[in-house]
Amino acid sequence: MRKRHLFKAVLAVASLIATTVTGVSHANAASGTLQTVLDRGVLIVGTGSGNPPWHFIDKSGKLVGMDIDVAGMIAKGLFGDASKVQFVQQASDARIPNLVTDKIDITCQFMTVHAVRAQQVAFTIPYYREGVGLIIKKGSKYKNYADLLKAGNKAKIAILQNVQSNDYVHAALPKAKVLQYPESNLAIAAVDSGRADAAAYDQSSISWLVAQSPNKYVDSGYGWMPQSYSCALKQGDQVWLNFVNQVLHEAMYGVEFDAYKASFKKWFGVTLPPPHIGFPG
Amino acid sequence: MSTGFSNELWASRFILLDGIGTCIFVSFLAIVFGTIVGIVVGLPLTYGNFIFRFLARAYTDFIRGIPVLVLILTFYFVLSVLGLNLTAMQAGIASLSIFSSAHVAEMLRGGLQNVQKGQIEAAKAVGLSFFQTFLYVSLPQALRQILPTWINTAVETTKGSTLVSIIGVVEITLVMQQIIGRNFLSMEFYALAGLIYFIICFSIERFGKFIEKKVAIK
Incomplete structure (x- = not known):
């Protein structure tokens, strides 16, 4: 708990400075994160490394899990290649600070959607109900x-x-x-x-x-x-939010369903039925 | 689900070695940079005029009054808002360096000021310049005196390196958390972490004792 208060205090100072030094933290918003990521050629995702089956180091030393697969689905939507992801390891407490200070493009780390958090970051549509x-x-x-x-x-x-x-x-x-x-x-x-x-x-x-x-x-x-698990982005970039939402939605209900289904089976042992075909909803 | 400790240890050997390597890398650089910055700050702290002494004093007191964890979080999060976007590794090394530099500066001042006034006067009397007095009279004595405390700071810095796990530097502590996250063997792997830290810190201390003996005036 003490750790969390420290984070909040440091973040408060950070945002205070951000408001006085305007322009720095808004540089990305002007050009748009979607374009920035496409130009960079790799998606920077914040996630953890110690919580199976969401994000953990497997016996071969690789970072794997459902959150990692979700990040791969977004990368595939961006570059047609699920491997073009650079992961930034972060503690759960660092999920919001890392977004606010532009360290990452997106957080996918079993993040529970709360209204209070939604005042600080933009949540995507949920990809799991815990x-x-x-x-x-x-x-x-x-x-x-x-x-x-x-x-x-x-x-x-x-x-x-x-x-x-x-x-x-x-x-x-x-x-x-x-x-x-x-x-x-x-x-x-x-x-x-x-x-x-x-x-x-x-x-x-x-x-x-x-x-x-x-x-x-x-x-x-x-x-x-x-409780709903969603990815989260920095607030104020609707184009980027729409893009990620679309990727996630089509993974769960559209053309990328097979990839989502395979991941779900791998990490939760459950075979998902295909979404109802016909009238969407 | 959880197989034996030895199996899990064998399976995790590579990430564990990586973690130990990162811990040593971060600590070593922090001690080296911290010592350099500490000397740069410690000299004006001892010999500077009013303004330089005040600035050096403000720096050491300010840094020594901040917990290492807050320094680490500040370097990682606050600096990026100011436009200096350090990676977790850079922020970790920088904050630990700053932490140890304040301690090095303070102990250097203590060591230099402890050199007897009579010796400085004697040096002046035989015609040594200020720089010569510093190099041949004050410094060798001060270094011998601060060696034990300097080793102590090196050990503290190494132990402080556990805290950079919080910003995502995969050192020993974070590797242990990753391993425990997978196999739930928390007692065993945290005990192992303790043992590894002890070995590293004990080695530094032994090394310090060795140097102390080497440079002692017989």
Whole structure:
């Protein structure tokens, strides 16, 4: 938390200077980011490197994940080549500062859309809906969400320690017993050892774990507390925003659907049905 | 999902070595630049007239009063607003250099001022110029005296290099976070990070002790 305050303080100073030294930070807006990126021949994307399946270093040392694939889709739209991306590694706290100070063209880093954030940056259309899910060990006495609900106060749910952890779990399982752990991997370990019947965890992480170890874990099939993940850009460049929106929309519902579907299958283990053909919507 | 520690360690050996290399690279340059800038600031701090002394004093006090993390964030974010767009690596090296320079300047002043007045007067009496006095009388004694604290600053700077992970320089800490993000072996890999830092810092200290012995007046 302290770190975040520091970021805010530094950013406040930065933007103060930006308003006094006008012209510097608006140089890009005048010519347009889309043209700048096309002239440069490479897209500069801010993202993280420690959160599978979104952005992480695989065993061969390569940066991979769903966010990386989304960046590739935008690069393909720009240059016809998904590899023309230069990634700038950033902590989650640096997502907005790096955009505001023109270090990157776009951020794709499992960024939750909040109205407050939308006052500082421009969000694209969402490319994933995150939520909280329940992961169960395969062969456990509770097979799915309905079983856990029926078990009432006998069900033990592991979750990452947090002020609202109890509320999170009780929103889905009102009577369940909540076991809090200081790290999310320990919550998963509690499921492994049978100490907990299920763990409440990010839906995307559950999908990833189930896809990695289909013989070990099951997804309860219920998700709640929705939130949208979008890429974000610097405010004030509608042409650039429209372009990225179009690329993302056509990846999910149009000509690039196959690439999006392949990525989705790879990182979440789920085969998406093709969008409804006929009247769009 | 998570296989054994040794398997994961073997799989991560290349990025780990890269991270160690980056840590040493950043720390080394920061210490070298910091020492150069520190000497440039330390001399007016000791011998300068009122204006130069005031400027050098303002610089060291200002820098020493700012946490390294804030210096790093400032170099990365604030300077780019002013039109100087440093990469994460450049910003990291620059901020750590500035951090160590203030300490070097201060310890150089301490070392030079500790040289006994009688010696300076004696040097004057035998006809040495100011520059000769500095080079042959003050500096050799000051350097011997500041060596232990200088080594200490080098160790502090190396440990401070963990903080550049925050702006995305892939050094040891960030590599560990990447590895742990994939395999969840947080205890093991953070312990390993601690061990690696200890080895690096301990080596610097031993090296310092070695030099101290070499240059000691017997």
